[in-house]
Amino acid sequence: MANKMKLPSMIRDIASSIFKKPFTREYPAVRVEVPEGFRGRHILDPEKCISCGLCERDCPSKAIELVEVSGKRMPMFYLDRCIFCYQCAESCPRDAIRLSTVFELSTTDKEGLLVKPEEFIPQQPVTTKE
Amino acid sequence: MAMFEEAVSILKDNLGNDVLECKTPKPRRAYILVKLGCHRDAISLLLKQYEQTGISTITGTDLGSEIELNYHMRCGGAVTIKNRVPKEKPRIKTITDLLPGAAFYEREVFDLLGVMFEGHPNLKRLLLPDNWPKGAYPLRKDWKPQDVKSGVSDSEKNSETNGGELKEATSIVNVVVGPQHPALHEPERFSFKVDGEVVVDVEPRLGYVHRGIEKAAEHLMFFQDVHLVERVCGICNAAHTTCFSQAVEDIGGIDVPPRALYLRTIVHELNRIHSHLLLLGVAGLLLGYEALFQHVWRDREPIMDLIEMITGNRLMTAFNTIGGVRRDLDPNAAGKIKKTLEEVKKRANFYKVVFKEDPTLRLRTEGVGVLSKSDALKLCVAGPVARGSGIDMDVRKDDAYAAYEEIPFNVISYKECDSWARLMVRAEEVLESIDIVIYALEHLPSGRFRVRVPRRQPEGEAVGRVEAPRGELIHYVKSDGTAYPYRVKIRSPTLANIISFPTMIRGGYVADIPAVLGSLDPCFSCTDRMVFLDTQNDRRWYWSLEEIKPKKAK
Numbered sequence: 001m002a003n004k005m006k007l008p009s010m011i012r013d014i015a016s017s018i019f020k021k022p023f024t025r026e027y028p029a030v031r032v033e034v035p036e037g038f039r040g041r042h043i044l045d046p047e048k049c050i051s052c053g054l055c056e057r058d059c060p061s062k063a064i065e066l067v068e069v070s071g072k073r074m075p076m077f078y079l080d081r082c083i084f085c086y087q088c089a090e091s092c093p094r095d096a097i098r099l100s101t102v103f104e105l106s107t108t109d110k111e112g113l114l115v116k117p118e119e120f121i122p123q124q125p126v127t128t129k130e
Numbered sequence: 131m132a133m134f135e136e137a138v139s140i141l142k143d144n145l146g147n148d149v150l151e152c153k154t155p156k157p158r159r160a161y162i163l164v165k166l167g168c169h170r171d172a173i174s175l176l177l178k179q180y181e182q183t184g185i186s187t188i189t190g191t192d193l194g195s196e197i198e199l200n201y202h203m204r205c206g207g208a209v210t211i212k213n214r215v216p217k218e219k220p221r222i223k224t225i226t227d228l229l230p231g232a233a234f235y236e237r238e239v240f241d242l243l244g245v246m247f248e249g250h251p252n253l254k255r256l257l258l259p260d261n262w263p264k265g266a267y268p269l270r271k272d273w274k275p276q277d278v279k280s281g282v283s284d285s286e287k288n289s290e291t292n293g294g295e296l297k298e299a300t301s302i303v304n305v306v307v308g309p310q311h312p313a314l315h316e317p318e319r320f321s322f323k324v325d326g327e328v329v330v331d332v333e334p335r336l337g338y339v340h341r342g343i344e345k346a347a348e349h350l351m352f353f354q355d356v357h358l359v360e361r362v363c364g365i366c367n368a369a370h371t372t373c374f375s376q377a378v379e380d381i382g383g384i385d386v387p388p389r390a391l392y393l394r395t396i397v398h399e400l401n402r403i404h405s406h407l408l409l410l411g412v413a414g415l416l417l418g419y420e421a422l423f424q425h426v427w428r429d430r431e432p433i434m435d436l437i438e439m440i441t442g443n444r445l446m447t448a449f450n451t452i453g454g455v456r457r458d459l460d461p462n463a464a465g466k467i468k469k470t471l472e473e474v475k476k477r478a479n480f481y482k483v484v485f486k487e488d489p490t491l492r493l494r495t496e497g498v499g500v501l502s503k504s505d506a507l508k509l510c511v512a513g514p515v516a517r518g519s520g521i522d523m524d525v526r527k528d529d530a531y532a533a534y535e536e537i538p539f540n541v542i543s544y545k546e547c548d549s550w551a552r553l554m555v556r557a558e559e560v561l562e563s564i565d566i567v568i569y570a571l572e573h574l575p576s577g578r579f580r581v582r583v584p585r586r587q588p589e590g591e592a593v594g595r596v597e598a599p600r601g602e603l604i605h606y607v608k609s610d611g612t613a614y615p616y617r618v619k620i621r622s623p624t625l626a627n628i629i630s631f632p633t634m635i636r637g638g639y640v641a642d643i644p645a646v647l648g649s650l651d652p653c654f655s656c657t658d659r660m661v662f663l664d665t666q667n668d669r670r671w672y673w674s675l676e677e678i679k680p681k682k683a684k
Binding site: 039058086087090 | 350351353354355357358361419421422425428431435438439442443446448456457460480483484487488489490
């Protein structure tokens with residue numbers, strides 16, 4: 001069998017790849033563009049939120065907790081539990097929760113995995129850095 | 131389909147008064163309640179009449195004072211034969227003598243609901259750990275998680291964990307492969323009995339990634355469960371959500387708009403393309419052909435980007451929901467998808483040639499892990515494994531769902547019955563799937579992509595079936611009229627296929643193990659809501675070395 005074989009087509013393919021640039025992207029040196037509509041970190045619009053708690057009730061992974069911020073109950077997101085399905089955004093009757101394309105969520109402390117309503121209120125000091 | 135109606139009327143005519151109730155709520159779905167013990171007659175009737183009849187799974191449901199056993203048969207559609215056993219004394223006759231492929235399903239029900247199957251050759255735990263307390267059956271409604279904490283002990287370890295005994299064996303050695311990553315990077319343990327280089331027998335043990343998803347699903351609302359079942363398996367997530375949504379839509383009588391059906395089909399097929407390419411690459415890696423692995427995976431990446439563009443995430447699509455899909459397709463995206471797919475198609479054609487002609491691949495896979503057509507039918511395997519054994523079986527054709535009724539495509543099947551055939555089926559299916567996506571994009575109907583559905587679903591039950599990348603996937607959903615399902619049962623294709631592994635590998639070389647296991651495309655995350663073990667212990671069956679040498683190309 002072996003003596004009759006022609007040059008396998010894979011060999012040619014491999015040979016032609018040797019001098020090509022690596023296919024992998026050079027992240028983080030080169031930024032990665034994610035498509036519009038990517039489900040990343042949450043954005044909360046505190047103005048629109050009516051404290052109804054639907055997001056908290058509908059979240060399949062119980063990643064949302066309503067917390068009181070300047071006299072109003074608003075959702076806080078636990079990113080460690082979040083499965084990024086965006087059921088909350090869909091359930092919200094006022095479109096107060098929007099998605100962003102921020103996907104770099106790794107942090108060194110647990111605090112960094114919280115999306116608190118405070119950070120969307122301009123007057124308050126911002127606790128979580130992007 | 132005529133075959134289905136015929137099958138139902140045969141059952142009704144022949145069983146007569148033994149049929150207590152017969153419902154056919156929609157085409158290709160029948161639910162037949164028979165007298166206790168008559169399930170064997172019903173199943174033998176179907177088997178006698180139709181060669182390709184097989185069992186999809188057995189669902190056990192706790193109804194309070196009774197346990198309902200649903201035998202989901204595939205026979206031109208899904209014929210569900212129901213039987214009810216009293217909960218105090220749950221005993222029923224096995225069907226493994228009629229259909230050996232039911233062995234795991236019976237063990238699963240035994241493990242999780244405590245139903246005794248009389249006459250089962252090897253009724254052992256399948257999914258739960260060996261030290262799980264006796265008499266604790268997690269899928270019964272009166273079971274509480276607290277019951278387990280006190281009952282678990284290390285002392286009750288099963289002797290099977292240590293490899294079992296080898297009575298008559300002289301030169302037979304036990305080789306344990308796994309639980310760390312025996313094939314794909316997922317845990318499962320295989321205990322091989324090896325005589326020199328020849329595998330005499332194998333006992334697989336599942337359950338390392340058992341997460342209790344079926345139980346968890348009872349505590350989430352229907353629409354939340356879509357996100358839960360999506361996580362049964364990352365790779366074929368679109369298949370799981372499609373299947374679950376279809377079952378719930380059947381219960382609620384929800385009409386899904388045609389545009390949603392087409393969009394579902396597109397994502398489902400993209401899912402299949404990337405799953406098949408993933409496996410073809412891994413097969414290369416398992417066979418020691420690392421370059422092939424890297425090249426295939428490189429060419430799979432554009433598909434992942436497409437999925438990300440359409441759904442918002444490259445893997446977890448979260449695209450399907452009950453009543454349609456969650457986002458519409460951007461009109462500008464169609465052009466880009468088509469362009470990318472044309473590129474991928476060129477590469478897929480190339481890989482088809484590689485798998486067909488490459489001498490390394492052929493030497494490693496041809497004539498290796500043979501599963502004859504009759505064995506495949508007996509063991510009720512599904513998907514590419516069945517199609518590699520010459521069985522023309524595809525849920526997309528036999529029980530068309532989503533938009534498959536309107537989309538032309540071919541069912542690929544090979545008659546070689548070996549690992550090579552199973553890989554070739556996948557290589558060719560990639561091409562078919564690309565054509566399906568392009569056709570669906572060109573014929574995408576306009577209109578709504580979703581209908582709003584109430585959270586509460588009416589009382590009822592339904593079987594959802596789809597052709598997942600690895601074969602027939604079946605979800606059984608029962609609703610009691612609330613917003614929460616009463617019972618969700620998932621049977622993933624790997625569970626149907628892994629039962630054939632001992633048959634395939636017996637008599638093969640140790641070095642063939644990865645080639646055969648790889649050709650099954652096992653997905654243990656899907657499978658594990660269970661554990662299993664060889665069903666026929668006839669270790670005395672050997673093949674001569676001459677017989678197992680790769681067959682010469684004709």
